Amino acid sequence: MKTTKVSIIGMGKLGTSMAVAMAKRGCQVIGVDINPEAIRKINAGESPVEETGLQDLLTQFGRKITATADVAEAVLKSDVTFVVVATPSQADGAFSNHQVLPAVDRIGRALRHKKGYPIVVITCTVMPGTTDTIIRSLLEKRSGKKCGRGFGLVYNPEFIALGSVIRDFLNPDFVLMGTRERKTQKWMEAFYGRICENKAPVQTLTPLEAEIGKISLNCFCTMKITFANMIAEVAEALPGVDAAQINRAIGLDTRIGQRYLAPGLGFGGPCFPRDNVAFRVFAERLKITAFLPEAVHTSNRRQAARVVNRVRAILPKGGRVAVLGLSYKPFTPVIEESQALQVARQLAETQGFRVAVYDPQALDAARKVLPKAVAFAPSSAACLAGADLVILATPWPEFKTLSPTLLEKTMRHPVMIDCWRCWSPKMGRGKVRYWATGLGK
Ligand SMILES: NC(=O)c1ccc[n+]([C@@H]2O[C@H](COP(=O)([O-])OP(=O)(O)OC[C@H]3O[C@@H](n4cnc5c(N)ncnc54)[C@H](O)[C@@H]3O)[C@@H](O)[C@H]2O)c1
Numbered sequence: 001m002k003t004t005k006v007s008i009i010g011m012g013k014l015g016t017s018m019a020v021a022m023a024k025r026g027c028q029v030i031g032v033d034i035n036p037e038a039i040r041k042i043n044a045g046e047s048p049v050e051e052t053g054l055q056d057l058l059t060q061f062g063r064k065i066t067a068t069a070d071v072a073e074a075v076l077k078s079d080v081t082f083v084v085v086a087t088p089s090q091a092d093g094a095f096s097n098h099q100v101l102p103a104v105d106r107i108g109r110a111l112r113h114k115k116g117y118p119i120v121v122i123t124c125t126v127m128p129g130t131t132d133t134i135i136r137s138l139l140e141k142r143s144g145k146k147c148g149r150g151f152g153l154v155y156n157p158e159f160i161a162l163g164s165v166i167r168d169f170l171n172p173d174f175v176l177m178g179t180r181e182r183k184t185q186k187w188m189e190a191f192y193g194r195i196c197e198n199k200a201p202v203q204t205l206t207p208l209e210a211e212i213g214k215i216s217l218n219c220f221c222t223m224k225i226t227f228a229n230m231i232a233e234v235a236e237a238l239p240g241v242d243a244a245q246i247n248r249a250i251g252l253d254t255r256i257g258q259r260y261l262a263p264g265l266g267f268g269g270p271c272f273p274r275d276n277v278a279f280r281v282f283a284e285r286l287k288i289t290a291f292l293p294e295a296v297h298t299s300n301r302r303q304a305a306r307v308v309n310r311v312r313a314i315l316p317k318g319g320r321v322a323v324l325g326l327s328y329k330p331f332t333p334v335i336e337e338s339q340a341l342q343v344a345r346q347l348a349e350t351q352g353f354r355v356a357v358y359d360p361q362a363l364d365a366a367r368k369v370l371p372k373a374v375a376f377a378p379s380s381a382a383c384l385a386g387a388d389l390v391i392l393a394t395p396w397p398e399f400k401t402l403s404p405t406l407l408e409k410t411m412r413h414p415v416m417i418d419c420w421r422c423w424s425p426k427m428g429r430g431k432v433r434y435w436a437t438g439l440g441k
Helices: 013-024 038-041 054-064 071-076 100-111 131-143 165-170 182-195 206-238 243-250 272-285 291-301 304-314 339-349 363-367 382-385 404-410
Strands: 005-011 028-032 063-070 078-084 119-121 152-155 175-178 202-205 320-324 354-358 390-394 415-418 433-436
Touching: 005 013, 005 071, 005 304, 013 038, 013 054, 013 063, 013 165, 028 071, 038 063, 054 063, 054 165, 071 100, 078 100, 100 119, 100 131, 100 243, 119 131, 119 182, 131 382, 152 182, 152 206, 175 182, 175 363, 182 202, 202 206, 206 243, 206 272, 206 291, 272 291, 291 304, 304 339, 304 390, 304 415, 304 433, 320 339, 320 382, 339 354, 354 363, 354 382, 382 404
Parallel strands: 005 028, 005 078, 028 063, 078 119, 119 152, 175 202, 320 354, 320 390, 390 415, 415 433
Antiparallel strands: 152 175
């Protein structure tokens, strides 16, 4: 079978992971970026970003990937072009197109010289109503060709999580596409048939429906997380009540399901918070008040403060707090919208505690944003040394195995705050006091 030639515009966290995953599945990939360092690294077989399994796959399949700054070269040498540039949130919460449109402009100009039926895939998260309007007309204008005849266009978002991007991309629950063209749909279905390792079902909608679907899915996940945290807050006010048990029980109902239904420290990261806000903004533009994302956003913003208040109730000002975990979730160095980082920041900045932090991957990123007074520890044990209280703020596996003996030996007054239910309440014996999210005392 003919090798599929793919170009990817934007070799960041998602684009680079997609490139290695596609190379693994037999594609020839040309990556484009405006960052010369990313291009140099990829061509040298070095990953420009940190992501689970990325460097390994780049080492194995790097010969099938080249990187360039030249969009035209990439488009002309490929059958399909994925646009995976960043779409940061604007002040009003809508996604910005300021990286997307220059990239689309260049793709359109290249399409003018391209024969056959090349396909343009918009993978980045855009506001509903972008692909089939602004993007399509820009491509048509610059290429001089009609969408659906001279080229195909599809919106095709990814539902991946940082830390497992490659696995998620190759094994999605489903593939979502939005296109008006039967020819594009058939080509993309065949493409994903070869790419996915798990025979994922493909859902093809209109571009607008798929754009709404993308942010709706994330909006639903954030609502579920927030619901679980609401039960957690109620349980904490009632002696002997455990929200984890309640969630586990109601999650057995197939209408509800277990995933994302556990007490925790709220959601963060580069997608959930902003997709949730973007849904509200999208509804507002239609003169609809979307109460749900608003309530979810407000509730989520309170999660770090709930933990901080718990610390204040236990420890006098000036006490030493060890915060384990800073990234918004395990297996990633990303601290964007991280609840753990918020906890550390609030304790040090506004509450007058002495704070030490440790994270397996996020220390460098956190150093740039946390107050100077925060101490950065090289290990969990060093972070715990001399602390009055420890907070498990990101559920990295290595924190789960910390022993009560270590806590007793290294901490001054071992108090544990377990935000993710990683430790056992049984650890709260002897000198050690244990408090956990969603567990009433
Ligand atoms: N990272 C995630 O977890 C995730 C998940 C789902 C969806 N998304 C969406 O995917 C998109 C990309 O996200 P990301 O996290 O990979 O972003 P990123 O910031 O890591 O990478 C974007 C890359 O695009 C490059 N770029 C910008 N303008 C360019 C241009 N004109 N030509 C070529 N390259 C250009 C940047 O230099 C950067 O390397 C966003 O819309 C995001 O919302 C991301």
